[in-house]
Amino acid sequence: MSRLLDRRRFLMGLGLGGVALAQPLAFQRIAFAENTTDSPITRRIPTTGEALPAIGMGTWITFNVGGDPQLVDQRTQVLKTFFDRGGTLVDGSPMYGSAADVMGEALAELNARDRVFAATKIWTGDESETRSEATRSSRRWGVERFDLLQVHNLLGWQGHLETLKSMKANGEVRYIGITTSHGRRHREFARIMESEPLDFVQLTYNLLDREAEEELLPLAQEKRIAVIVNRPFQGGALFRRFQSERLPGWAAEAGVSNWAEYFLKYIISHPAVTCAIPATSKVEHMKENMGALYGSLPDPAQRRQMADYVRSL
Amino acid sequence: MALDGGVEWQSYALQDFVMFGPQVFLRLFERINQDLWPWTLLAVFAALALPLLLSHQRSASRRVGLFLLACAWGTSGFAFLVSYFGPINWPAVWFGWAFVAQAVLVGFLAVKLSADSLPRLPYSAATLWVIAVVGLPWLTVELSGEWRALALFGLAPGTTVAAGVLVSALFTGLARWLYLVIPVFWALFSAATYWGLQLKVLLIFPVATLVLVVIAIWLSPSRAQSRD
Numbered sequence: 001m002s003r004l005l006d007r008r009r010f011l012m013g014l015g016l017g018g019v020a021l022a023q024p025l026a027f028q029r030i031a032f033a034e035n036t037t038d039s040p041i042t043r044r045i046p047t048t049g050e051a052l053p054a055i056g057m058g059t060w061i062t063f064n065v066g067g068d069p070q071l072v073d074q075r076t077q078v079l080k081t082f083f084d085r086g087g088t089l090v091d092g093s094p095m096y097g098s099a100a101d102v103m104g105e106a107l108a109e110l111n112a113r114d115r116v117f118a119a120t121k122i123w124t125g126d127e128s129e130t131r132s133e134a135t136r137s138s139r140r141w142g143v144e145r146f147d148l149l150q151v152h153n154l155l156g157w158q159g160h161l162e163t164l165k166s167m168k169a170n171g172e173v174r175y176i177g178i179t180t181s182h183g184r185r186h187r188e189f190a191r192i193m194e195s196e197p198l199d200f201v202q203l204t205y206n207l208l209d210r211e212a213e214e215e216l217l218p219l220a221q222e223k224r225i226a227v228i229v230n231r232p233f234q235g236g237a238l239f240r241r242f243q244s245e246r247l248p249g250w251a252a253e254a255g256v257s258n259w260a261e262y263f264l265k266y267i268i269s270h271p272a273v274t275c276a277i278p279a280t281s282k283v284e285h286m287k288e289n290m291g292a293l294y295g296s297l298p299d300p301a302q303r304r305q306m307a308d309y310v311r312s313l
Numbered sequence: 314m315a316l317d318g319g320v321e322w323q324s325y326a327l328q329d330f331v332m333f334g335p336q337v338f339l340r341l342f343e344r345i346n347q348d349l350w351p352w353t354l355l356a357v358f359a360a361l362a363l364p365l366l367l368s369h370q371r372s373a374s375r376r377v378g379l380f381l382l383a384c385a386w387g388t389s390g391f392a393f394l395v396s397y398f399g400p401i402n403w404p405a406v407w408f409g410w411a412f413v414a415q416a417v418l419v420g421f422l423a424v425k426l427s428a429d430s431l432p433r434l435p436y437s438a439a440t441l442w443v444i445a446v447v448g449l450p451w452l453t454v455e456l457s458g459e460w461r462a463l464a465l466f467g468l469a470p471g472t473t474v475a476a477g478v479l480v481s482a483l484f485t486g487l488a489r490w491l492y493l494v495i496p497v498f499w500a501l502f503s504a505a506t507y508w509g510l511q512l513k514v515l516l517i518f519p520v521a522t523l524v525l526v527v528i529a530i531w532l533s534p535s536r537a538q539s540r541d
Contacts (some may be wrong), residue, residue: 064333066400068340097332098400182329235328281334 040086040293043274045175046224047199052117054268055293056089057082057286058230058279063092063099063106074281076106081283083112085290091202091228091277092141093121093152094133100140108142118143119200119228121152121179127159131167148200150177154185154192161196175199181230183211193219202228205273207266207310209234217272226274229267233278238263241313248309255296260285264292266306269299331509333401338510339457341397345468346461349392353465359385360446360466360476364439367480372428375483379423379431382480385467387416393468402506408499412470415495419480422488431483435532438479441525445476449521452514464518471518474499478522482529489533496522 042051057079065071079090092100100120107113120137122130134149149164151157157178164176177200180189186203193201193216201220205212209231220227233239243259256262260278267276278289298306346353359381366378390412398405434442449472450463466472474496481489500519507515 061332061334064401065337066333066341066397068337068344071337071340095332097402101400182325281336 038294041268041297043226043268045199045226045274047175047226052226052275053086053088053293054273054275055087055264055290056091056117056119056228056275056277057087058277059090059092059099059103060096060230060279062279062281063102064097065102066098071281072102072105074283075102076109077283078280078286079103079106079112080110081286082290083110083115085287086293087290088115089117089119089147089228089275089277091119091230092137093123094137095121095123095152100137104140104142113143116143117147119148119150120146121150122160122164123152123155125156127156127163130160130163131172134167134173145171146173148175148177149173150179150200150202152179154178154180154188157192161192165197175226177201177225177228179203179228179230183209186211186216190215190219193223193225198223198225200226200228200274202230202277204231205229205267205270206232206234207238207263207307210307213270217270221272227272229273229276232267232276233260233263242310245313248305250302250305254298254302254306256298257291258288260288261292261295262306264289265297266303268292269297269303327505327509328511331402331506335456335510335512337401338512339453339459339462341393342453342462342464342469343457343459345393345397346463346465349468353468356385356388356465356467360472361443363476364434364442367434367483368436368439370433372431375431375433376423378434379419379480382477383416383419383423385416385473386412386419386477388467389470389473390416393470404502408470408495408502411495411498412473415492418491422484422492426488430485434480434483438482438529438532441528442476442479445479445521445525446472449475449518452517456512456514470499471503471515471522475518475521475525478526479529481526482532485533489530493526497526 041054043054044051062078063075065075082090090103092103094100107116118141120141122133124133134146138145149167151160151164161176161178164173167173168176177198178189178192179202180186181202181204183204189201189203192198201216203212203216205217206229217227239259247256247259247262251257251262254265256265264276264278267273280286280289363378363381363385366374366381369375369378390409394405394409394412399409446466450465450469452471453462453464453469454460464472466476478493478496481492484492500522504516504519507513507518
């Protein structure tokens with residue numbers, strides 16, 4: 001027994017135990033990393049070169065659970081799984097009901113405020129409210145400042161963007177951007193991308209909604225703007241439509257082992273895309289989503305094959 | 314095509330306006346019943362006592378019935394809509410306060426109407442009331458698979474409104490139409506919500522409400538007089 005547990009091993013174990021108690025998330029991430037064969041896929045934010053894991057997390061609908069303690073606990077577990085598997089970027093909006101408060105509770109519970117890449121939106125028609133809405137959101141999330149503030153669906157974008165630029169210059173936010181979804185207002189969106197100094201844009205792109213490939217994604221590459229992709233599963237419709245189908249025989253060669261990875265790896269393998277933000281309320285689904293953060297990505301020929309395959313179904 | 318403000322309204326589906334999931338919505342019924350237990354028994358008692366009071370010969374009993382009904386509107390509005398539903402769906406807060414206003418209206422009518430202008434609730438309406446408050450609460454149980462998710466009269470707006478509209482059979486003229494404004498708007502709003510959530514079984518609530526509105530108008534005193 002004395003050979004098995006000498007003083008040095010005892011002290012080492014005590015130290016590691018302390019670290020595990022103080023930083024449970026970090027410890028579990030190490031444990032998860034040891035079980036995987038590779039490191040997470042990251043993309044650089046063009047304006048700074050900062051690396052960002054290519055799978056983030058959205059909170060639309062899924063984190064709007066009000067004051068339901070049981071569901072807040074469940075969502076906290078979803079967020080924990082996301083962090084454990086290497087995710088960092090979480091995206092929200094004041095429009096999402098109680099989602100910001102639930103996120104604040106979950107981050108506090110997991111002691112993960114310094115781990116999250118916090119992204120939210122400015123969602124008000126009053127263009128003088130930019131700063132105060134950002135402050136309200138940061139209180140709800142429990143973060144000192146946001147990493148990324150985006151103008152939600154271009155609502156009052158002129159005024160908000162001016163304030164956001166000044167907030168960025170003052171160090172009140174690290175990155176700024178604009179968002180759209182469902183393929184809306186792409187022409188105006190492109191015009192803003194061409195004329196404004198944006199760090200990020202957020203748009204809808206998935207295997208069935210590929211309009212962004214025509215103009216917005218090439219433009220983002222040209223203007224060196226990071227791209228966050230929302231609705232990667234088309235609001236769950238892709239699963240409802242294709243889940244009962246078998247994956248093609250060549251899926252493994254493209255680094256894909258389930259439909260979630262199929263849909264997500266198609267997106268993050270586009271060279272303009274920085275990060276996709278699937279939303280889920282289930283830990284098991286989060287695990288599947290985060291599987292797309294590891295392994296190989298499809299090459300351009302395989303991407304074409306992937307798109308052709310779902311079209312053929 | 315972009316309209317004023319550049320918003321492409323036609324690209325929106327009903328689902329785009331629903332910002333919570335079906336599970337979260339059904340949990341509201343379970344939570345309010347659990348949190349208010351054992352006071353939820355009062356809601357059951359009120360639901361069954363109300364048709365007796367409102368169809369009683371003594372006008373004082375009918376007045377007590379109206380006060381009880383006002384409490385049901387108020388509790389459903391403030392407890393369910395403002396306190397539970399509001400945090401996940403902001404329009405519910407507006408409806409919650411509208412339900413409280415409805416409670417004030419019913420309380421006002423209970424005080425203001427003379428014994429002659431406050432007729433008895435017809436037995437047919439009382440029977441429909443009992444069917445509504447006994448049958449409708451099980452719709453949410455059927456969907457959630459959890460008996461604690463009963464949509465009780467006096468707490469859950471769907472059952473409260475569906476049964477509550479039968480009381481419009483007591484009123485005439487402006488009072489009746491004022492009384493029906495909020496129930497009809499709620500029926501339309503809730504129908505859109507249930508459709509957006511794809512909880513189609515719950516459409517029985519607004520459909521029952523609108524059918525009972527028509528029946529209540531048919532049974533109302535002014536209608537009865539015009540038939541004579």
